[in-house]
Structures are given as C-alpha cells and as structure tokens.
Amino acid sequence: MDKLLIRGGRPLHGEVAISGAKNAALPILCAGLLTSDTLVLDNVPELRDIGTTLRLLERLGVAYRNGRGRHVELAASQVSSVEAPYELVKTMRASILVLGPLLARFGEARVSLPGGCAIGQRPVDQHIRGLAAMGAEIRIERGYVVARAKRLKGATIRTDMVTVTGTENLMMAATLAEGRTILENAAREPEVVDLAELLIKMGARIQGHGTDRIVIDGVERLHGAEHRIVPDRIEAGTFLCAVGATGGEIVLRDTAAHTMGAILDKLREAGVHIEEDGSLIRARMIARPRATGFRTQEYPGFPTDMQAQLMALNTIAEGTAVIVETIFENRYMHAPELSRMGAHIEVEGDTAVVTGVPALSGAAVMATDLRASASLVIAGLAAEGETCVDRIYHLDRGYERMEEKLRTLGADIQRLPGNAS
Numbered sequence: 316m317d318k319l320l321i322r323g324g325r326p327l328h329g330e331v332a333i334s335g336a337k338n339a340a341l342p343i344l345c346a347g348l349l350t351s352d353t354l355v356l357d358n359v360p361e362l363r364d365i366g367t368t369l370r371l372l373e374r375l376g377v378a379y380r381n382g383r384g385r386h387v388e389l390a391a392s393q394v395s396s397v398e399a400p401y402e403l404v405k406t407m408r409a410s411i412l413v414l415g416p417l418l419a420r421f422g423e424a425r426v427s428l429p430g431g432c433a434i435g436q437r438p439v440d441q442h443i444r445g446l447a448a449m450g451a452e453i454r455i456e457r458g459y460v461v462a463r464a465k466r467l468k469g470a471t472i473r474t475d476m477v478t479v480t481g482t483e484n485l486m487m488a489a490t491l492a493e494g495r496t497i498l499e500n501a502a503r504e505p506e507v508v509d510l511a512e513l514l515i516k517m518g519a520r521i522q523g524h525g526t527d528r529i530v531i532d533g534v535e536r537l538h539g540a541e542h543r544i545v546p547d548r549i550e551a552g553t554f555l556c557a558v559g560a561t562g563g564e565i566v567l568r569d570t571a572a573h574t575m576g577a578i579l580d581k582l583r584e585a586g587v588h589i590e591e592d593g594s595l596i597r598a599r600m601i602a603r604p605r606a607t608g609f610r611t612q613e614y615p616g617f618p619t620d621m622q623a624q625l626m627a628l629n630t631i632a633e634g635t636a637v638i639v640e641t642i643f644e645n646r647y648m649h650a651p652e653l654s655r656m657g658a659h660i661e662v663e664g665d666t667a668v669v670t671g672v673p674a675l676s677g678a679a680v681m682a683t684d685l686r687a688s689a690s691l692v693i694a695g696l697a698a699e700g701e702t703c704v705d706r707i708y709h710l711d712r713g714y715e716r717m718e719e720k721l722r723t724l725g726a727d728i729q730r731l732p733g734n735a736s
C-alpha cells in the first residue's frame with residue numbers, strides 16, 4: 316500500500332488546475348447506459364473510481380475509449396449483461412448508479428448492494444422505494460438488488476431525506492419512463508445539475524434541476540451527446556484549506572466558484588483572502604487561521620465532503636470551533652489521527668469541538684476514508700517535521716495526482732510505493 320511522506324512547514328505558492336468532479340463524472344458515465352449512441356465526455360478526472368466505473372461498464376458490454384486529455388467516449392450499443400457483480404461494486408458505492416439506467420432501458424437489473432463504508436451505514440432504500448413507485452418489481456436477493464419492469468411509469472416520489480445518488484438514479488430512470496415523474500425533496504447539488512444538463516443534451520425532458528422539485532417527462536429513447544464535466548468543488552476546496560493551513564498564495568485554474576458559495580464563505584471567515592475571477596480562484600493567507608465552526612448540510616449548505624479538511628484547518632486556528640456533522644453518522648474517523656499530531660479535538664455524537672493549537676507535529680497516521688485522507692495531508696503540510704500518511708488508496712479514489720499538484724505549489728511531499736518502508 317502506497318504512503319505519502321510529507322515534510323511540513325512550507326507555505327504554498329503557485330498555480331494549479333482543478334480536475335473534473337468525481338461525483339459528476341460517475342453518474343454521467345452510468346448515463347451512457349441509457350442510449351445505444353455514443354457519449355463524448357471531456358474533463359473526466361483520472362481517478363481510481365473512474366477506472367472502476369469503466370471496468371464495471373465494460374463488464375456490462377459497454378465499449379469505451381479513454382483517450383488523452385481526460386476524454387472518454389462510450390457506447391452502450393451492445394450491452395450483454397445487466398448484472399453489476401459484487402467484486403466490482405464493493406469498492407465503490409457509486410456503482411448503484413447503474414441500477415436506474417439498466418432497469419429503464421433493458422427492463423431488468425441485478426446490482427450488488429454496495430458494501431459497508433467507513434463513514435456510515437449508507438443504505439439504498441430510497442433508490443429502491445422510488446423505483447418500486449415507478450412500477451418496478453424489486454427485491455433484495457442474496458446481497459443483490461434484483462429489479463424488473465416492462466416499462467417504468469412516471470410517479471411522484473418524495474424521498475425521506477435528501478439523497479444525491481438517489482436523486483440521480485431516479486432522474487435517470489425517469490427519463491425513459493412512460494409519463495411524468497416528479498421528484499420532491501430532490502438533491503440540489505451541482506453534480507445533480509451537471510447530470511441533468513447531460514441528460515437534456517441526450518434528449519431528456521427535465522425541468523427544475525437545481526431545485527428540490529425535479530419534473531421529468533419520459534421519452535421513448537435518448538441519443539448521443541457531448542459534455543464537459545463540471546469542475547470539482549471539493550478538490551478546489553481542499554487546496555484552499557491547504558493554503559489556509561500553510562500560508563502562502565495560490566491560484567486555482569478551471570474552477571466553478573459559483574458552486575462553492577458555502578465553502579468560500581467559511582474559508583473567508585477563517586481569514587483566507589479569496590478573489591474570484593472567472594474560472595480562477597486566487598487565495599492568500601498571511602496570518603494564523605481563525606476558528607470557524609460549521610454544520611454540514613445538503614447543497615447549498617456546507618458539504619460533508621469538506622468537513623474533514625476544514626477540521627484540519629481548525630486544528631491550528633486561534634480559538635475553538637464547534638463542528639456538527641449532520642449527513643453521515645460516522646464521519647469523524649480523522650479526529651483521532653489528527654490528535655496523534657497534537658490536535659485537540661473532542662467528539663461526542665455528531666459534534667466535534669476543536670480547540671486550535673499553535674502548531675501540529677508530524678506523525679505516522681492512517682487514512683480511513685477519502686476526505687479523512689485529505690485532512691491528514693493538509694495537517695501534514697502545516698505540521699512541524701515529517702508526517703507519513705498510510706493507506707492513501709482512499710485518496711486516489713477521489714483526488715487526481717494530489718501529491719504532484721501539491722509539489723507544483725512547493726510542498727515537500729512524495730509517494731512511497733507499497734513495498735517501501
């Protein structure tokens with residue numbers, strides 16, 4: 316297993332490009348199953364999760380070309396299987412996103428339930444309930460969701476909670492259903508909007524994306540389209556937390572600041588000077604950060620996927636920050652690791668109280684999930700001495716060559732291959 320070795324204490328300076336959003340690219344690749352024509356996608360990030368999704372689609376019979384410049388072309392004209400097997404699904408929860416498209420286009424699907432995940436239970440009951448409301452015969456059989464429907468029928472579906480992939484699965488399924496589907500309490504995340512925009516280019520009739528009520532009028536068939544994936548607001552936010560923690564001045568290229576309102580507000584509150592300039596974000600940090608409490612919420616609130624990174628910034632801030640995680644029940648696994656570096660964090664239930672210390676000290680720490688890994692990297696960049704972050708395969712799931720990008724900004728960080736001590 317690869318590790319990252321970081322010698323902390325160097326301010327970040329320079330310019331770096333932000334990649335396409337993992338959480339937009341994953342559903343968009345799965346949307347390729349909705350048509351026999353070719354989808355031409357640009358700005359697809361080079362990530363482990365994208366590789367896993369392409370392997371899964373290939374297993375179903377989808378042909379793809381993964382060219383240079385993050386350009387992917389895929390065509391589901393010869394789908395030969397409707398089964399997403401456990402060995403591919405277990406590493407990535409987003410694989411559940413093939414369920415809606417397979418059922419809508421082929422009338423059947425067998426998708427392994429995604430495995431347990433470090434950040435919480437993450438059931439898929441809302442996906443299942445929604446598809447059942449659209450007329451699918453659907454049951455759990457030996458760890459698989461098994462679904463059948465002659466043709467899905469439009470329905471009004473109000474999910475019990477806001478669910479991002481649930482909204483995406485049901486929206487994709489509804490594009491080929493008979494009649495009108497109304498999704499109430501829908502997710503408003505920019506990645507849901509990006510998917511809706513791609514589906515509309517494919518001929519889908521969708522209104523209200525970006526609000527909590529999405530209306531989809533089903534069509535007989537969808538066609539090919541070209542699409543550029545929206546920039547990754549979480550990757551951009553992670554780099555902004557990093558410069559907030561180390562000090563310095565950086566420029567992020569290829570960003571979409573309008574999708575980052577809550578993130579930018581909180582970083583400004585922490586003392587980071589941020590300027591938005593078209594697709595550029597300039598950030599400068601010259602002082603110690605100020606403690607900045609927050610609650611994670613669905614978009615447009617502060618994203619749970621940025622909680623760990625902003626916690627890392629708070630560990631060296633002046634003052635005490637109260638953090639409340641409202642989306643996932645077990646998403647503080649980075650707290651004990653940050654404490655190993657000298658952070659003062661008390662966790663009780665969904666609340667973490669972080670009292671800033673003047674400096675962290677480098678240590679050997681273990682990544683437990685994707686964003687936890689990013690928080691440990693940020694802490695390592697700011698800490699005195701050496702930090703070794705183990706199990707960074709989590710990081711590779713969602714960050715494109717993070718250590719190379721950080722090196723461009725002047726960080727002293729290197730990857731130690733699995734067999735190195």
Ligand SMILES: CC(=O)N[C@H]1[C@@H](OP(=O)(O)OP(=O)(O)OC[C@H]2O[C@@H](n3ccc(=O)[nH]c3=O)[C@H](O)[C@@H]2O)O[C@H](CO)[C@@H](O)[C@@H]1O
Nearest residue numbers: 338409437438439440441442476477478479480481642643
């Ligand atoms: C690939 C992808 O886009 N992943 C994102 C997506 O995950 P994902 O779509 O899995 O997260 P959801 O929005 O569905 O989860 C929100 C909450 O609802 C619960 N829930 C969800 C569905 C369901 O059927 N039943 C149920 O109880 C979950 O356990 C969680 O507590 O949104 C999360 C919340 O913004 C992000 O952290 C993930 O990065």
Ligand SMILES: C=C(OP(=O)(O)O)C(=O)O
Nearest residue numbers: 338408409620685686713
């Ligand atoms: C939790 C995340 O991803 P996933 O839903 O793919 O596990 C994330 O991107 O932070």
